[in-house]
Amino acid sequence: MSEPTTTGGTGGAAVARPTILEASGVTMQFGGLTALNDVSFGLSEGEIIGLIGPNGAGKTTLFNCLTGLYSPTSGTVALRGTPLPQDPARVTEQGVARTFQNIRLFPSMTAEENVLVGRHVRMKQNPLSSLLHGPGFRRSEAEAAERTEKLLAFVGLTRFSDELARNLPYGDQRRLEIARALATDPSVLLLDEPTAGMNAQETEATRQLIFAIRDLGISVVVIEHDTKFIFTLCDRVLVLVQGEVLVEGTPDEVRGDPRVVEAYLGAPPEEIEAQVNRVQVPGVQDNGAQDNGAQDNGAHDNGAEDNGTQDNRAQDNRAQRNGAPAEGGEQA
Template sequence: MTTPVLEARDVTMRFGGLTAVRSVDFTVNSGEIVGLIGPNGAGKTTFFNCLTGLYVPTEGTVSYKGTVLPPKPHLVTQAGIARTFQNIRLFANMTVLENVLIGRHTRTKEGLWSALLRGPGFKKAEKASEERAMELLQFIGLAHKRDHLARNLPYGEQRKLEIARALASEPGLLLLDEPTAGMNPQETRATEELVFAIREQGIAVLVIEHDMRFIFNLCDRVAVLVQGEKLIEGTSDVVQADERVVAAYLGEPFEGAPGDAEAAEVEAAEAEAAEAEAEHSTKGEAQ
């Protein structure tokens, strides 16, 4: 029996007078791999950010295992949701192992004084974290590169490392944002196998992706966003057969579809919000 892991109800996100996401209902059940697709400007990234606490929805709620999530990314991670980003966000000058260990911070209970004094409790926790990090590196096939700097990894391996870092927080739900962007067919196939293996570990997965073949091969269900609204949701066969989905990707209008101007506004609003978030993150790191 499947139970809901993630439930988004009537989620709406406005940037000023622009509505980027409008009244979206969305569910991911335990053991599922669910895809979220849509043409550029569809509001996918905005919706993703609402799910992970980067944005506070203007209306609606996002719940994880029945509990409404707090609008703070670190608290969402602590609750049990981990994510990767479209643009890789590794710590380039840290080793592969150190990057994964950073992902463990929400699951360690040792505080500042414990770290400073480095007592038995801290050393035990540190050893357990390193053992778990090495298990994850073994899982993704990078254990032999534990001491390599992240910046020196090939692109496909950097993507894998980011997934391992997300898994280090022991999530019940993993959100992948464009996990195969920039990959060759062999790397894409390896990513597909990795996602299946993650599901086998009892972790539900939500994927945003532009590669339709990847999504339709991978997912149990696929939801389509068009101009911030959910157009259709169903199995890969159902979604692929829907004429409105084909029309949306070909740029052909269908009844009730917003035009190019609206799509451009959504893209511009998402880009502006992303720049603001990046600037905020940079300031935080500087402090």
């Protein structure tokens, strides 16, 4: 088990935070291709980790291994020390929720209905009560409706509650997908390119939303190509290159590491620095890096074509129950 990370705060003694999610020696092979090779990391409670790396580095494959969508060739994934089942629905039940690179909403259902789908993971119903619409069933339905309303407010989508998901602006679909994942009451939230295709304003709103999610006590791992976004959001950053963790550290450590510059960023450090520091974000203290939403040097999946529920990879078609999108809003 990896050492829990520590946080120093302002001048006080460092406080150890327990590890909540841990990947140990995860290797994933597809025939002759090794997509992940012996990947280990621990996510601490209350932590936001960024996962970056070039296209094809294995980032989504790692998420798929963490959520039971793929069974790793070797290695283990554990939540609070207990191995997670290799079954996405059960992983969701145990408290790990995710969003997808390609949005997977139910396009012909309303925003509210999409969130309710996520909520059903937590609705334990006596079958007879459900059948007869007894008091237990009605109480449970009322609780789900109330929770859904709060979550839509939390992600800033109350006005779209009755709108079909397919009609929502792209950035709002991503927010709705986050609300649906939150409806499962996760302890850990995995976000796969949450700002892909967003403009600068939406990207900033998403950063604030992720901070708000962390403040609810949910630990977060975020995949993004937008390194400026990652460096101003995350406590720690993992750089995956060709299926291996090349570098792991604070945003400052990672930004300054010549291996990262060479393997991933592809430009001299001073150029990266200039790019990262070009715009200052009010309220972001650590490294002054601001993300203006420019999607940097990776090829993005802008999802423009993908308003539906499909990720076309054949291997990735198993239903993920927690499936579906977020602006800053009220308390969940």
